Amino acid sequence: MTSAPPAHGGWAPFVDPPGVLVVTSAPWETTCTAVRMPEGWVVVDSPVEPGEPEGLVGTLRAQGGDVCALLVTHADWDHLLMPPALPGVEVVLERRTAARLEAEGPAIAAELAAFDRGEGRAARGLPRPAHVRVVEAPDTFTVGGGTVEVHPVPGHTADGAAWLFPDAGVLCPGDYLSPVEEPLVAAGGSVEDYGRALDLLEGLLARVRVVVPGHGERLTPAGAREVLERDRRLLRRPGRARSTAGADP
Ligand SMILES: [Zn+2]
Numbered sequence: 001m002t003s004a005p006p007a008h009g010g011w012a013p014f015v016d017p018p019g020v021l022v023v024t025s026a027p028w029e030t031t032c033t034a035v036r037m038p039e040g041w042v043v044v045d046s047p048v049e050p051g052e053p054e055g056l057v058g059t060l061r062a063q064g065g066d067v068c069a070l071l072v073t074h075a076d077w078d079h080l081l082m083p084p085a086l087p088g089v090e091v092v093l094e095r096r097t098a099a100r101l102e103a104e105g106p107a108i109a110a111e112l113a114a115f116d117r118g119e120g121r122a123a124r125g126l127p128r129p130a131h132v133r134v135v136e137a138p139d140t141f142t143v144g145g146g147t148v149e150v151h152p153v154p155g156h157t158a159d160g161a162a163w164l165f166p167d168a169g170v171l172c173p174g175d176y177l178s179p180v181e182e183p184l185v186a187a188g189g190s191v192e193d194y195g196r197a198l199d200l201l202e203g204l205l206a207r208v209r210v211v212v213p214g215h216g217e218r219l220t221p222a223g224a225r226e227v228l229e230r231d232r233r234l235l236r237r238p239g240r241a242r243s244t245a246g247a248d249p
Helices: 054-061 095-118 190-207 221-236
Strands: 020-024 031-037 040-044 067-071 092-093 132-135 139-143 144-152 161-163 171-172 183-188 240-243
Touching: 031 054, 031 171, 040 054, 067 139, 092 095, 092 144, 095 132, 144 190, 161 190, 171 190, 171 240, 190 221
Parallel strands: 040 067, 067 092, 092 132, 183 240
Antiparallel strands: 020 031, 031 040, 139 144, 144 161, 161 171
């Protein structure tokens, strides 16, 4: 483990809007977003490579302020790796994500272990956050002294939470609206729910300035709308939405 950010990561802070920082891991261009709230940083999801979560915490502290909460978009392992770098920090899970972690924890851990072994290193265990707050989407609540909305977006998987920061104008939809991945309907998800998730996300775009998908470059609302229309077309093509278990997250 190292506390220094790995050289390959995209660790540059956003310039616009200010107070938002996104890092991108090399595998699948997985993103982790931090939004500055009145009482500190709120982090969404996680980087992927060993050492990167600790590196992100160091980067955030260097910017000023501590991390006061961690939000999770869904219970695929590549979004769950932040808690060991944030001991004692509250982890906010949407109800379906908490349920999926409870039911599928060992299977999710096995996928993480397989990834690590494939990279030729010792397998990490799946983090078990100690301080969990469960919320049920849709909801609006206070975290870090500011307002956060959670919107229900199952479809890619059986769970799915889109986190919206109304003051910063940031939307973190999880594995939707990705410019680098086609719609993936994994085990537990459904094409119908996926379509409903896109409808819901479309309605949120007018309220934000930036969308940070779970994989790939951040998007303007107009850019996100283009990806959304592409994904609708792909979902309509028979057999086009990939339906797999154990594939790339
Ligand atoms: Zn993912």
